[in-house]
Amino acid sequence: MKRLLLTVSILALSTPGSIPALDNGLARTPPMGWNSWNKFGCNVSEALIKEAADAVVSSGMKDAGYQYVVIDDCWQVKRDDSGNIIADSDRFPGGIKAVADYVHSKGLKFGIYSDAGTGTCQNRPGSRGYEFQDARQYAAWGVDYLKYDWCNHGTQNSEASYSIMRDALAKSGRPIVFSLCEWGSTKPWLWAKDVGNLWRSTGDISDLWDAGGKKDDGLGVVQILDLLDGTESYAGPGHWNDPDMLEVGNGGMTTTEYRAHFSMWAILAAPLMAGNDLHSMSSDIHDILTNKEVIAVDQDPMGKQGHRAKRSSDGAEVWSKQMSDGGRAVALLNRGASETKITVDWTDLGYPEHLNATVRDLWQHKNLDSAKGSFSASVPSHGVVMVLIHPK
DSSP states (O other): OHHHHHHHHHHHHHSTTSSOSOOOOOOSSOOEEEESHHHHTTOOOHHHHHHHHHHHHHTTHHHHTOOEEEOOTTSEEEEOTTOOEEEOTTTOTTOHHHHHHHHHHTTOEEEEEEESSSBOTTSSBOOTTOHHHHHHHHHHHTOOEEEEEOSSOTTOOHHHHHHHHHHHHHTTTSOOEEEEOSTTTTOGGGTGGGTOSEEEOSSOBOSSSOOTTOGGGOBOHHHHHHHHTTOGGGOBTTBEEEOOOOOTTSSSSOHHHHHHHHHHHHHTTOOEEEOSOTTSOOHHHHHHHTOHHHHHHHTOTTOOOOEEEEEOTTSEEEEEEEOTTSOEEEEEEEOSSSOEEEEEEGGGGTOOTTOEEEEEETTTTEEEEEEESEEEEEEOTTOEEEEEEEEO
16 A cells, blocks of 8 residues: 555656646745946946956945846857857957856856847847757856847747746756746736746836836836735745836936835845946945845845735835744835835734834834834935834
8 A cells, every 4th residue: 555655656756747847946036146238238248347347346246246247239240050049249259158257267157148039129130930959058157147039939838938948958957047028018927937037027117116107118116016015925946926127327317216125125035136337336225225224124034025015195105024023024115205204013923012122223223212102203304214023
């Protein structure tokens, strides 16, 4: 009887579909790194990527947890007669492997970009029909991370298209984080857990707080927050909702807004992919991007995505993220036009109202007075107060 049960168990485990298709052991916490697109667009080069790698180290970002240096679109120009993807030799005279080797020499990991369609969003060659060939090439170059876009896809099915590249990466012989970038257009949170390590859950971010109804301006921070709330049950270790890369430091928002932007991405357990010019960032921007207490919220090993626990008509919101030690990370977010007092009640967090708790402010880096039943703070317009609350 025991032998029969063992046989049945083995058959069950080997049945197609019984084990998640993506089991690459990567991105157990949200990936952290730097991507070229938000600041530099198509103006990428070997020198730029090497300088970015240097700056990730010298700025202290590596010590804060940033790992990946990713070239976005426009590094590739054509395919050769054998179908191999060719990098722009003027911009990358040493080739992509040389760039990857340099990034690795800094103790960092290297990422690259392609597209599931026939062309990228900037009409460079896409990977459609070349998935396995490209994956082998990426592995040979030493790629650790692939951002895979969704332009020029025609009538392709998104799940099928991304699954082909998932399989190609799995056979490449190298562990490569797979970042799906289909802008949330086919609700990837419903199907992508078995396909990618992270998936874009919204359209493109713009460097602004609130895009209002201007569709051409992309999405502001608050529009993305509204779209992500309610998707928290689909995220976890190895599979993350991606609200797009950080705009912190790119000039379109105030320091207060950038601090809130970064805080909310941490509450969302979002990938933290900086996209600014690392050589010219101010001390305020540096301090935002390297706040290890806020980063620790994002990187908590439990991998819970936060959610909106309460909101009011004046733009005051309470967001909460469960932490692995039983505490709660809480963001008091003020979307309104003037400073306001915001209160989080323990019952908003799933705690009993009689509970005594410690409170630590993650931006002031100090412990506040213990609280019972609730915590209140005055929050500036478009700002955040971010705290850790622990039962005593």
